[in-house]
Amino acid sequence: MKAAFIGTGSMGSVLIEAFIQSGALGPEQIVASNRTAAKAKRLAERYPGLLVAAGNAEAAQGCDLVFLCVKPSDYKRVVDEIKAVAQPQQIVVSITSPVMIRHLEAQLPCKVMKMIPSITNYVLGGATLMIFGGRMEPEDKELIENMLSHISTPICVTEEHTRICSDLSSVGPAFLSYFIQRFVEAAVDRTGIPYETAVQLASEMVLGTGKLLTTGGFNPVSLQKRVTVPGGITEAGLELMSKEMDGMFDLLIRATHAKYDEDVEKFEAQFVAAKE
Template sequence: MNIGIIGTGNMGRILIDSFIEAQAVEPANITIINRTFAKAYHLKQKYPSIHIASSIQEVIERSDLVLISVKPHEIYPILQENKDAFTPKQCLLSITSPISTTLLSSVVPCGVARIIPSITNRALSGISLCTFACTKEWEEKLLLLFQHISHTVHIEENVTRVASDIVSCGPAFFSYLLRRFIDAAVAETLITEEQATELASGMLIGMGKLIEKQVFTLDTLQEKVCVKGGITGEGIAVMEAELGDMFAHVFQKTHSKYHEDIKTIHKQFKSY
């Protein structure tokens, strides 16, 4: 399968590296284009057999699957300008949450899908969120492709944002919390930042493996560590008192921005 990738920014680069490392795609079967040529050229230096296209139309014409990895507001102009280059046998794949498969289908004459990845896919791990509006054959091809780098989960449109918050935004949210955890340890005790970072990172990796191997659930993890009347319980009591509705507010804020983005996107697609 020949894959064309429009946009080689952070997530486009992560997907290319992951697919190649997982041996899901040969570099020679990938055609790329990026508004900033240097980013595409850096990939060409790493993978010499990757083809850099001179136009988006060339990417489409050389590809069976066209993956678009640009900012949400840039997708409609690209598709509108190049829609005639698509054929019914192809599939268009978007990785952005505000644009539904219904909107994509309204512009291009081929099958479409939306698969929202996570930075954790770079470790050939984590989850990717799937919504399909294509043939069963294309659905199976896409699942096979992304199962090389992730665990695929089908989602409905009405949970797209919260699912993306957990899977795609989650690593940034919890990296921030871990950073604050480390900073507080350094500020309040004699531990160095280097040692606190090593210990906290190792703790997080170990906890992930316990969950992955189903040794403990999240609830039983807390129960096993939090001995009644012990030190962990004192820390949990502080967190219960001070966290409050913080995470509720996080979801409220992300959903508010999501709905703003959807309004902007629908104005672009309104002619369809």
């Protein structure tokens, strides 16, 4: 199997390295292209056998899987470039959530799906979201799920719920790390605890909590109940957060959805303009 990665920026390079480190793909199975060729060449130097293509069409030609890992503003141009070499048996995997599957199926003759990765895939953890197009056969879905299981827990979702699922799995690490950052900063400012110690304690706490919520048999509510002693310190802290953070998460989801809707409109305009 051969896989092309068009775009080797932040997430494209994360996926390439995660697939190689996990054994899902060998370097010799990967062809990469990037607008700035030096970035792709650095990956080839790090992983001998990985091929760097001169252009996007050259990268996509003849590959079984084609991962589109480019900036939203470059998307239509890249689709136009690979259209001439795309074949019905190929699977194009978009990691750009605002681009609808119908857009890609209208432009390309091949099988299409969306995959929303996460920075957690870099350490072979977290989830990847899978949204399959109508041309994907059962064996195609099995191939993708098996491949993604090397670097994550693959979860199939509907395109309707792409944004909220991405908030929880892909954007979530940034939100959670911001909470940890503010928690640590307050601890340091209030008590004088060394910053490095506070970060280590908080990071280990997050790791352990994740295990409790996945393999430990807890859910968020039952975990809070298990830790909380009536009239104790945990209860006082939870009561404060419940009061001060009331409505914040609803506003957070409103903000991410508003930006998503704006991006979807921009892509709609790109693809509609292409038809005219």
